[in-house]
Each structure stands twice: as C-alpha cells, then as structure tokens.
Amino acid sequence: MKKTVIVITIISVVAVLICLKASLYVVDVRLQAVITQFGKPIRTVTEPGLYGKVPFIQEVRYFDKRLLEWTGEPSDILTRDKENIGVGTWARWKIIDPLRFYTSLGTEARGQGVLDEVIESAVKNVVSAYTLKEVLRNTNRRLEYTTKELEEAEDVKKVLIKMGRDNIVEEIRKMAARALESRYGIELVDVRIKYINYVEAVIPKIYDRMRSERIRIANKYESEGRKEEAEILGSMKRELERIESEGYRTAEEIKGQADAEAVKIYAEAYEKAPEFYSFTKTLETYESTFNKQTHFILSTDGEYFRYLKSFRHEGKPAQD
Structure with a gap:
C-alpha cells in the first residue's frame, strides 16, 4: 500500500513539474516572443522576465530583438550616364513588431530573403537615376590628380554634385524602409554601399581607355x-x-x-743697322733655301749673290 502511495506521489510530482514547465517560459533580454494558441498568435511579449501560458495549448515563438546584419549580393546597375557598375550593399535591421513579422514571414531566415528583394530593388531604382559621379562623391571638392593633364580633363567634364552619395544612400534606406516596416514589422536602421566597381565585362574596356589616356x-x-x-x-x-x-x-x-x-x-x-739687318735676313734666306741637293744658276751680279762674292775661300779673296 505504501509503495503504491509513493509511486502515485512521484507520478503526481512529475506531472506537476511537467505541467509547471509547460506553463512557464522565460523571455531573455535579447529576445521577444509571440504566443500562439493552436497556431494562431494571441499576444506578444517584448519585456524580459518569467511568464506563464496554458500548457500544451499555447506555444512560444522567439525572435531576436537586437540589430541584425544583412549583406547583399552585388547588383549590376546601369547609371544615368550609361556606366555599367556593380554595387555591393550591407544593412542593419531589427524586428520592431514581432506579431506582424510572425504573421507575414514566420522566421528570421525568410526575413533575410525579403531584405534581399526589397533593398536590392531600392538600390537599383535609386542608383540608376543618378550619374556615376553622384554615386561616388559627396561634394564638389576639387580632387588632386597625379598629372596636370588628368586634372584638366576632369575640369573639362564640369562635374557638379547636387545629391551626393550620402543622400543617395539615405534615399535608398527610406524607400526600402517604407516597404519593410508597414508590411513586415521590420525597421531598417541603416544601409551602406560597401563597394562600387565596374562589372567584369567592361573592365577591359576601362583599362584600355585608361591606357590610351596615359x-x-x-x-x-x-x-x-x-x-x-x-x-x-x-x-x-x-x-x-x-x-x-x-x-x-x-x-x-x-x-x-x-x-x-x-x-x-x-x-x-x-x-x-740696315746693312746688318740685310745681312742677317740674307743669311736666313740662305739657310731656308740651301741644302745638299740644291743647285742654283745665278748671275754673279745678282742681289741674292752679293754677300757670297766677298766670301774668302782658304784665305784668298773671292774673285769677281
């Protein structure tokens, strides 16, 4: 009899514990919950704490309350000035209406999929309405170039930034946020352009153009x-x-x-001394005109031979 009472007591305690566990749930500070009854949502819980529910009838669906990350695939976009570019974006979002989010999407994975469609669509619609310079730059600040020729070429284009990259990104965020918040209970906190690059098909042409310019x-x-x-x-x-x-x-x-x-x-x-000068000049003339192979045929009364006539050979006076 005592054994039966003990078993019944144990079974009762276990049943109470199971019922108690099934009727209580904890909402973490990082989470929010949607309570469903037979699959139909009946209320939401956004504050952390210990709560109760009808066991085995009601269920708890948890959703993250923190900022969530979204990174999109590159989008090929043709800008207003016919530049074919690839734009990569990322965003931060959070669930602000868990009930609407649950009834429209159900899971965070499906929420990521909706973000893919909505944000990428907004990026294409907005970026395609502006020139590449508008998407790249924020102000009309004069850029510094490595050569004077490139600077002059930029001046010829007369680039005028009216909107700017930051304003374009904000326009993308607002366009996407309107579709997400009203329909899915999602707040799009921030959107940023991660990178902008030319698509693979036109990169060789860009390099050729740059090479030609150089x-x-x-x-x-x-x-x-x-x-x-x-x-x-x-x-x-x-x-x-x-x-x-x-x-x-x-x-x-x-x-x-x-x-x-x-x-x-x-x-x-x-x-x-005219005589001496005449004599020395005559001797110089002899020296420059005579050698061993020289033969002269001169008249003895010639001026050139005048000093030779007085030359004494072996102590005898010269004969006229």
Missing part, C-alpha cells in the same frame, strides 16, 4: 621633351658658334697685334 599624356610629354631638346641643342649650337667666332676674332686680333709688333721691331732694327 599613352596620350606620355606622347605629349615626349613631344614637349623633343621640342625642348631641339631648343636646347639649337641654343647650345648658337652659343658654341658665338664662342668660336669670338675666339677666332680674338686670336686674329692677337696675331695682328703680334705681326704689327714684329713689323715694328723689324722696322726699328732696320733703321738702326
């Missing part, structure tokens, strides 16, 4: 270099000719002065 700039530098080289070589040649001309003129002036000085000296010497 080649054009290089050819311009090369042309200017050849022009400056020709000017430098021409200036150097003119300077060299001027120096040579001045040097030749100076040399001729010095030679002229030296010849005049020599003539002056000769004249002064001739005036002082």
